Amino acid sequence: MRTKYLYMNTIGCQMNVYDSDQIARCLKSLHYEMTPSLERADLIIVNTCAIRKKAEQKVFSFLGRLAGLKRKRPDLIIAVGGCVAQQEGAKILQRLPHLDLVFGTHAIDRLPDAVQTIAAKKCRIVDIQMADQIKEPDFIANGCDGKHVTRFVTIMQGCDNYCTYCVVPYVRGRESSRRPENIIQEIRQFVDSGVREVTLLGQNVNSYGKKENLCTFVELLRRINDIESLLRIRFTTSHPKDLSPELILAFNDLDKLCHHIHLPIQSGSNRVLKMMNRKYTREIYLEKIEKLRNICPRIAVTTDIIVGFPGETRTDFEKTLELMRTVEFDGLFAFQYSDRPNAAAVGLPGRISEQEKKERLQEVLDLQDYFTTRKNKALKGSIQTVLVEGLSKKQNRVNYSDKSHRLQWTGRTSTNKIVNFFESDGVDGGDKIMMGRLVDVKISKAFSHSLWGKTDSKEPTDVGLRGEKSYVT
Ligand code: SAH
Ligand code: SF4
Ligand code: F3S
Numbered sequence: 001m002r003t004k005y006l007y008m009n010t011i012g013c014q015m016n017v018y019d020s021d022q023i024a025r026c027l028k029s030l031h032y033e034m035t036p037s038l039e040r041a042d043l044i045i046v047n048t049c050a051i052r053k054k055a056e057q058k059v060f061s062f063l064g065r066l067a068g069l070k071r072k073r074p075d076l077i078i079a080v081g082g083c084v085a086q087q088e089g090a091k092i093l094q095r096l097p098h099l100d101l102v103f104g105t106h107a108i109d110r111l112p113d114a115v116q117t118i119a120a121k122k123c124r125i126v127d128i129q130m131a132d133q134i135k136e137p138d139f140i141a142n143g144c145d146g147k148h149v150t151r152f153v154t155i156m157q158g159c160d161n162y163c164t165y166c167v168v169p170y171v172r173g174r175e176s177s178r179r180p181e182n183i184i185q186e187i188r189q190f191v192d193s194g195v196r197e198v199t200l201l202g203q204n205v206n207s208y209g210k211k212e213n214l215c216t217f218v219e220l221l222r223r224i225n226d227i228e229s230l231l232r233i234r235f236t237t238s239h240p241k242d243l244s245p246e247l248i249l250a251f252n253d254l255d256k257l258c259h260h261i262h263l264p265i266q267s268g269s270n271r272v273l274k275m276m277n278r279k280y281t282r283e284i285y286l287e288k289i290e291k292l293r294n295i296c297p298r299i300a301v302t303t304d305i306i307v308g309f310p311g312e313t314r315t316d317f318e319k320t321l322e323l324m325r326t327v328e329f330d331g332l333f334a335f336q337y338s339d340r341p342n343a344a345a346v347g348l349p350g351r352i353s354e355q356e357k358k359e360r361l362q363e364v365l366d367l368q369d370y371f372t373t374r375k376n377k378a379l380k381g382s383i384q385t386v387l388v389e390g391l392s393k394k395q396n397r398v399n400y401s402d403k404s405h406r407l408q409w410t411g412r413t414s415t416n417k418i419v420n421f422f423e424s425d426g427v428d429g430g431d432k433i434m435m436g437r438l439v440d441v442k443i444s445k446a447f448s449h450s451l452w453g454k455t456d457s458k459e460p461t462d463v464g465l466r467g468e469k470s471y472v473t
Contacts, residue, residue, distance in 0.1 A: 006032040007041035011058055012049025014201050014236065015172075016082055018152040020047045022108050023081065030112050038069065043077045043115065048084035050167050052338035059084050063096055070098035077118055079103060081111075083171040087341060089128045104128035105157075105172050109135060134158075134176040149389045149436045150197040150232075151190050155183050155220070159203035161239065163266075164277045164344040165306060165337060168203055177202075177209045180220050187227055196436045197232035197258075197387055198224070205235050206242035218246045225254045231438060232387055232414065236262045241280040243288050251296040259296055260330075260416040263288070264304035268323030269316035272309050275348065282323055289327055300330040300415035305364055308337040308357030311350035317360055321367060328371050330415065334364040369448060376417070376446035383456050384419060386411040386441050388434045392420045409434055418450040419443070 006027055010020040023045060024034055035041055046062060049055040063080065070076055079101035080092055086104035093099055100118050103111055107127040114125045134157045156177040159168045187198050200220075202208060208217035215223075217235075224233055233256045238247065240263055250257055263285075267273050270281045292299050305320060324332075336357040339346050352360075392410035406422045413419060421441045423434075445452040 001031045004030070004032050004042040005035040005037075005040050007035055007038050007044045008047065009045070009062060010047045011055060011062075012047070012051070012082060014152045014199065015154055016047050016049060018154045018201060019082065019105070019108060020045075023047065023111060026108065026112055027115070030115060038066075041076065043079065044069075045079045045081055048080060048082035050083040050087045050171050050340070052335060052340075054338070056084055060095075063092075063099065067096075067098045075119075077101065077115060079111075079115070081105075081108070083167070086128050086130075086171040087167065090126045093124055093126060100124050102126045102128065104130065106130045106135070130173045132174045132176060134178055136178060136182050146194050148190075148193075148195055149387065150199065151195050152201050153183060153186055153190075153198050154178070154201045155205065156202035156208055160207075161204060161279075162277060162344070164275065164348070165309060165340065167340040167343055170342045172203070175204070175207065175211060177212055177214055180209070180215050180223060183220065184223055184227065187224060187230065191227060191230050194436055196230060197234065198230065200224075200233070200235040202235075203237060204239040204242060206238050206244060206247060216246070218244070218250050221250055221254055221257060225256045230256060231436075232256055232258050234258045234260065234416070238263055240265065240285050240288060241278065245291070248288070248291050248295050251292065251299060258414045258416065259298050260300040260302070260414065261292060262302045262304075265320075265323065265327075266304060266306050267309065267312070267316065268320035269312070272312050272316050275311060275345070276306075276309060277344070282319070286323070286326065298415065300417070301327065302331045302416070303327075303329050303333075305332055305334045306337050307334060307360035307364060308352035310337070310345055310348035310352065312337075312352060317363075321363065324364070324367055324371070328375075329368065330375055330417075331372055332364070332368050334361055334368070336361050373446070373448050376448065376451060379417070379443050379451055380446050382443050383440050384413045384417075384443055384451070384453070385438050386413055386419045386421070388437050388439055390435055407434075411439075413451075419453060420450055421453045421455060423455045 006024065008020055008024065010016050032043060038044065044066060046059060048059045066078055070078060077100045078098060080099060081103045082105060085102045089102060092102050101114055103114060104127060106129065110127055114127055117123065118125060156175060158173040158175045160175040162169050190198065205217050208220060209215055221233060238261060243263065251259065265285055266276055266278060268282050273281065289301060307317065388409050388411040390410060392408045408420055408422055410418065410420050419441055440456040441453040442456045443451045443453040
């Protein structure tokens, strides 16, 4: 069978990145290879995100631009998957006549059949059927291509929390966890192909396994911590209401668990948190941060904030800024509230104007910029252990044949800070296998989103996290 080409555009969160890997993998059975060229593609898939209106608009503007290609090449198959596909279903085919397939978040394993049917019968298909139980893919361990140091691993699907602003429970379905042995098998396969760090994904990892009576999340972490040659474990997202004392202790007990937690607060006002159905107060949140810092003093804390939730007064908003000053986050993602179909907040009174939301967002970003820059500057002169992920983007643009040019590498600290660096011993060093190694880097420059330095020792230090360094010289 002739090789066919698949172009994939992935929009949205890490779960979509993981799903896109699954999609690419399952389409290999139909001899589809990835291509970065739209013109060359026989199949175009857009894996979509519905979290905010802007993400959805991005999807439709990309899909709209494909009409011309389809006119020129009627055999081209155009498919929409992911969260917008789940949300809109057949309406997308009505709106865009040049599309062939809409497949939802639970339809990935049925995708090869759908593509084959469309190719043979020239029909159009919508598959947005959902299941309450997560289906274990029979093609686990994607992307074992020896090119990756770090990979995402979805450990659970869906969400049962129904925060009033959020579309996820509607587009990803009920919460359901994968079996631990399958997760571990997948990670082992990754590690065999050179992966050294995994990020475990779930909308609320702390409730992992509860419904199905599997092991707890911390027990799962323990088992993953035992996997030989794996160096680092990360996870996202932990819901503040469910962050347990056991998980807090794990930051001290498990040597491979990175010293970073993403703990979305959303708002610093208890009134707004209640309207959001978040089920914790700012006091509970602050108490948990304190416990985390007591157990693991160097832990980096990042968060998500929504500004302009319906009914958010200036006083509510100032409580968010005040909480930011109390916690001093290492970084954050901030968003303007966006109405989502089905979400309960759509009906709430007290709409905030777009202009006001924009201004509040800017205030949050400016304040955070101050903390991020200050924290990064404090690392100048320190030695940081970095897991090398590859050549930095800047490096990818330089001419490798110039042997006098030093390679610039990129990686992250355990606290999730990006570090770009040169090897101190110098020229080229291209034959040294750096990827997937832990190296000590002396930080000499601090920017708002990254650090820069040179390796501190000639030889990479293959040590577990316990041996990782973060000190000021
Ligand atoms: N499960 C994660 C969040 C996933 S969505 C959790 O509970 O923390 C990622 C972030 O998008 C959320 O934390 C929230 O800050 C933001 N978000 C979700 N819905 C939104 C909406 N309707 N408008 C603006 N931001 C939203
Ligand atoms: Fe959305 Fe809340 Fe579930 Fe996170 S916990 S995915 S914000 S409903
Ligand atoms: Fe977006 Fe779906 Fe993720 S809505 S944030 S791609 S779960």
